[in-house]
Amino acid sequence: MNEQAAWEQAQQSAPPSVGALLADRIARTPDAEAYRWRGPDGGWQSQTWAEAGQVAQEIAAGLLTLGLQPEDRVAIMSGTRIEWIHVDLGVMCAGGATTTIYPTSSIEDVTHILADSGSRFAVVESAEQLDKVTGSAVEHVILMDGTDSRALTLADLRERGRALPPETVTKATVAVTSDHLATLIYTSGTTGRPKGVRLPHRCWIYQATATQAVDLVGPDDLGYLWLPLAHVFGKALGAAQIAIGHATAVDGDVTRIIENLPVVKPTVMPAVPRVFEKVHAGVLAAAHKDGGVKARLFDWAVGVGRRAARTRRAGEKVPAGLAVQHRIADKLVLSKVRARFGGRMRFFLSGSAALSADICEFFDALGLPILEGYGLTETSAGAFVNRFDHLEYGTVGLPLPGTEVRIAEDGEILIKGPGLMDGYHGFGAADEWLHTGDIGEITARGSLKITDRKKDLFKTSGGKYVAPQAIETRFAAICPLSAQMVVYGEGRNYVTALIDLDPVAVRTWATENGVTGDTHADLVRSPQLRAAVDAYVAQLNAALGRWETVKRFTILERNLSVENGDLTPSLKLRRRLVEQRNSHLLDELYTG
Incomplete structure (x- = not known):
């Protein structure tokens, strides 16, 4: 079955909302691992889908006791951590909508977002974030860490929720339709005041079903998530994870990535180009630090890896002589580099900005291919991605099934599809075709190549x-x-x-x-x-x-x-x- 047919079939039976998607996942694999994270003692804790669903249900019920109504906005301002995921799922199960706010946001931006979104509730990570919402029109504030007289604790909220019958949340979840608002993401904006992008439940269900149809990630994979969950990339990955049913290790501390990977041993990791650029520079610097034989061996091994990878990407069999060299290069050098990433990494996903084709080829030579994709907040993240059987470095690959692309006369990329936003909050409905503001072209193989930002x-x-x-x-x-x-x-x-x-x-x-x-x-x-x-x-x-x-x-x-x-x-x-x-x-x- 091709991707388009697989997606159409998945869409026909897809749940209408993220809450219903979660309920379906729990019914299918209640005892499978859903999430793992570092506990207070530094050790890793694990949680099944049934356990994650129970936490989300308690949070949802707690919000309902505070008077949450359908599509009421609940702002989350926190770094990437398991509680962020729990709260977000709880909000959507209760019928509310999450307003995402970066914890690095200035008090001016926080004030603007809370007021513009009309958020009635705010969940914040710490006393520092609590200070930013104090004095706003938010009716209830929930604090993740510590205690403060100005806020309920997250534990308090869950305790309130446990007093409600479980069917209260079930009823609220069932009432959510695919057109109900699920998320308001304020574009961080390279210029001007952030605008709220309205993403209904159908956008996340599209991301889930389209990712399943592309079939890059399976239920046995283990993801590693450090990306900011206030960003659309992280949110889309979360919806896809629930649909596929794989586990994800969560730690938003960027400084611990290198420390965590050999312990967690993930198979898939999304990142942004700056991370790959830094890793590329670091690996090269370490290999060439002392020069001599070690540096020459590294360069030889990477060169062999490049030739082997290019041959495979061309759909050809690696010649016997090159295959022998590659086995030696892999044993002596390449496998040792992969071990730094846990030794099980199948591939990386890259998004958010352009990535050099040379860096992609370097990682592919190591046996760590990068699949670059493309999308915007306005397309609920993923709109294009490279596939293993259609890998064209320097491009962002083919459209996800259900998404259409057109290049305007001035070279601007236009996108149409189920993942498009409803519109900007307070600015009316979106047009059928989204003007991305990016300039690009379609290659001979059908991949999209981004040239630059139109305004740049x-x-x-x-x-x-x-x-x-x-x-x-x-x-x-x-x-x-x-x-x-x-x-x-x-x-x-x-x-x-x-x-x-x-x-x-x-x-x-x-x-x-x-x-x-x-x-x-x-x-x-x-x-x-x-x-x-x-x-x-x-x-x-x-x-x-x-x-x-x-x-x-x-x-x-x-x-x-x-x-x-x-x-x-x-x-x-x-x-x-x-x-x-x-x-x-x-x-x-x-x-x-």
Whole structure:
């Protein structure tokens, strides 16, 4: 059965809501593992689907005792943790709708989101987050950690829920239709005030059934989830997980990923390009640290892995001689790298921003393929994804079954399908075709290739158009020190760039090259580091058209960050804001 037929069949029998989807999963595999997470003592705890459903039911009932009505909004402001998932499921089982808020959001954004969404309830992680909602129009606040006179604890809420008969929640769940609002996600916005994207239950059911039809993940897989659940990517993965029935390990602490993977031994992990870029740079740096035989062996092994992977992607059998070399390379080098990821990883998923094809090929050479996908908050995340039997690096793959794509005359990508939002909250219904704001093309094999953001394209004074994102993505694959390149040149006579270097990579480089400095700013001012980056820029320019080469650049002394507002919580560049903040540096690149 092909994907389209499988999806159509799944849609016909699909439950109408996420709460009903959860109930169906519990009925099918009540004793199968659903979630695992790190407990207070640092050890991993596990929970079955029946146990997770019981917690969600108690939370749902507790909200009903507080007066929750159908489609009432419940804001969740917390890092990624098991309680986030429990609360979200409880809200939807009770017939409410979750308003997602990043815990890094400023008090101004929190105030705006709570007021604009009309959220009656808020569930917050800590006293710090509680401070951000105090004084808002929220009627009830629930606190995950600790106690505070201004809020109920999550334990209190569950205790209230246990006093209600279970059929109260069942009745509320059954009353939810596919068109009822399930989630309000406020676009983190690279510019302007965030807008609420209205995603009804049918969007999450579509993500669930379409993911099943594509058949990349099975019930025996173990996912590793660290992505922010306030982001649409994490939410879509949660719906698909319930439909498929596999287990997921949950830990939102990004600093513990490398520590956790050998212990958890997941088979699938979603991530954003910046994670793959950092891992790529780290693996290369470790392999080449001492040079000599070790470095040459690593390069040889990766080269063999690349040739074998390319042969397989072309649908051809790996020749006997190459197969022998690959077995040796795998035993000596490649398998040892995979062991750092737990030794069972089948593939990674990448989304949220463009990923370099070179980095994809590098991971594939290691035996850790990356399936890049594409979607927006407005499409409830997944709209395209690469498949193992149709893997085309440098693209985001084919549409999910049920999704249609069209390229407008100006190159903008238009999307239509069941995963599209109802519209922006307070702005009326959405159009049939979503104008994504991205520029792209369809390859000869039918995959979608993203060129750049429409609003990010710029024209030099010589009349040449430049796509900055393509250049920035390529530099990330070339320069292991890079955290972010910001290409600039609107109306100018040549292209320049701001370059942000990764502080950990810079400190390691400095130690290995005898460069001293107390701060990151001290190190990036060194002539030796400037020369090293200059060499990487020259390598970048060698593959670019003359009009788009980076003629001059500045290395930033202050790192771009989510906390400072330079990046969105999903690590996308707020380009215009960064340009404004560093306008004096950009101006200097065109003088003298």
